[in-house]
Amino acid sequence: MAGENDKFEVYQDKRGEYRWRRKASNGQIVGAACEGYVKKSDCEANMNRGPKDSDKWEFYEDKAGEHRWRRKASNGQIVGAASEGYKKKSDAKANAERQGYSD
Numbered sequence: 383m384a385g386e387n388d389k390f391e392v393y394q395d396k397r398g399e400y401r402w403r404r405k406a407s408n409g410q411i412v413g414a415a416c417e418g419y420v421k422k423s424d425c426e427a428n429m430n431r432g433p434k435d436s437d438k439w440e441f442y443e444d445k446a447g448e449h450r451w452r453r454k455a456s457n458g459q460i461v462g463a464a465s466e467g468y469k470k471k472s473d474a475k476a477n478a479e480r481q482g483y484s485d
Contacts, residue, residue, distance in 0.1 A: 388412060388480060390429055392422065400425035403465075406482070413481045415461045416452075428461055432481065437461065439483050441474055449474035453481065 383386050387407040395401050399418025402425055419425035431437065436456045444450050448467025451474050455461045462481055468474040475483070 392429065393423055402426070403430040408450050412477060413462065414465045416463050431461060439478060441471060441478075451475070451478040451483070453478075453483070 386410065388404050390402055390404050391405075392400055392402050397418060399420060400422045401418050402414040403415070404413035405412050415425065415428060425477050433451075438454045438456075439451060440454065441449065441451050444467050446467060448469060449471045450464040450467050452460050452464070453462035464474060464477055468477065
């Protein structure tokens with residue numbers, strides 16, 4: 383399975399809010415929080431969202447013509463997004479799978 387050796391990091395941003403990022407074994411960031419959280423526990427809950435959550439996944443092309451994904455909670459709030467664009471949609475899907483997406 384892709385991403386088995388990925389590691390999550392929780393850190394505080396410049397505003398003092400908690401954020402998470404997911405790093406591949408080569409150090410590349412392959413996922414990140416879309417917003418900061420006042421409480422560390424809220425950040426960790428977002429980080430640990432699983433495939434059983436009723437989130438919706440969207441795949442789209444950005445203004446540069448690259449493929450990206452975003453994950454939305456049932457309330458419409460974006461709870462995850464690609465940290466970079468991909469030339470192929472299949473590469474964007476592979477990155478989303480690291481974050482819990484499945485067809």
